[in-house]
Amino acid sequence: MANEAVPLNYIPILLFMAIVVAFAVISLLIGSIARPSHPYPAKLTPYESGSPLFSDARVPFPMRYYIIAMLFVIFDIEFVFLFPWAVGFKQLGLLGLLEMGLFIGILLVGYWYAWKKGALEWE
Amino acid sequence: MVPVFFSYFSLVSILAGVLTVALPNPVHCGLALLTLLLHVAGLFLLLNAEFLFVIQIIVYAGAIVVLYLFVLMLLNLKTDERVLHHRYAVILVAAAAICGGLLLMALRSPFQGAKGHAPVEAVLQDGGSYAIGITIFNEYLLQFEIVGVFLLGAIIGAIVLAKTPTAVDVEPE
Numbered sequence: 001m002a003n004e005a006v007p008l009n010y011i012p013i014l015l016f017m018a019i020v021v022a023f024a025v026i027s028l029l030i031g032s033i034a035r036p037s038h039p040y041p042a043k044l045t046p047y048e049s050g051s052p053l054f055s056d057a058r059v060p061f062p063m064r065y066y067i068i069a070m071l072f073v074i075f076d077i078e079f080v081f082l083f084p085w086a087v088g089f090k091q092l093g094l095l096g097l098l099e100m101g102l103f104i105g106i107l108l109v110g111y112w113y114a115w116k117k118g119a120l121e122w123e
Numbered sequence: 124m125v126p127v128f129f130s131y132f133s134l135v136s137i138l139a140g141v142l143t144v145a146l147p148n149p150v151h152c153g154l155a156l157l158t159l160l161l162h163v164a165g166l167f168l169l170l171n172a173e174f175l176f177v178i179q180i181i182v183y184a185g186a187i188v189v190l191y192l193f194v195l196m197l198l199n200l201k202t203d204e205r206v207l208h209h210r211y212a213v214i215l216v217a218a219a220a221i222c223g224g225l226l227l228m229a230l231r232s233p234f235q236g237a238k239g240h241a242p243v244e245a246v247l248q249d250g251g252s253y254a255i256g257i258t259i260f261n262e263y264l265l266q267f268e269i270v271g272v273f274l275l276g277a278i279i280g281a282i283v284l285a286k287t288p289t290a291v292d293v294e295p296e
Contacts, residue, residue, distance in 0.1 A: 061197050063197065065197075067281060067282065070285070072189070073186040074274050074277055077182060083174075087256050099268070103271040106272060107271060107274055107278075117286060
């Protein structure tokens, strides 16, 4: 099998993640052992800044959030293509610059459209 | 070492995939989907596909999950609304049949798949993103620009579908 060359560089990251998980688990565990537990209904109710709840949290979100999220995904994908381009920039030269210019130009049209339609306005 | 990680990532992927469609609370389904995507990223890492690994985390685990959560909040689903679960048995049988069929095809397939012309050693030397960049911008130029047009279509589609008509007419004629 060819994939015996698994990146050993990721072992520190794995170690780091193990420490993160262990930290969370251990501190919660110690907390649950050390703290006294005297629950009563008023203590268990959700609260915000000490004031009582006045409505259900599950209300439909405005559509704007969806547009923002969608635009974020699209420009995220633009970044995905920018990254390998930037890494190979010296090798790709002027032609690569023109190719990426065209790509960004196409997406700029979309950005301009979004701007003109007021999709970026919050009101 | 590799088989251990592979078994972990693939087992958790399958489990999280099942939980994504089986959990009653839609937000929990979103979290299960996040787990699934992160473990698939781990599988990419085991295949030395570091670029795909990072992209999987940034685009899928980051952006796509956020999008899904926004849609869940837009739809305002209640916890116990099981729309699709009326014909549970039928769906289960169909899903099992499709999975079994795919597995059979994969195991008995006469096709080996296209052999890449870049060996692992060469890719590791230059770095995966370098190899991908050179390939995209030399061989798959047209496809790359078509992706740009697709993304443009996605922007326009999202705005046309989601923008409320009252807010569009900001500018006077």
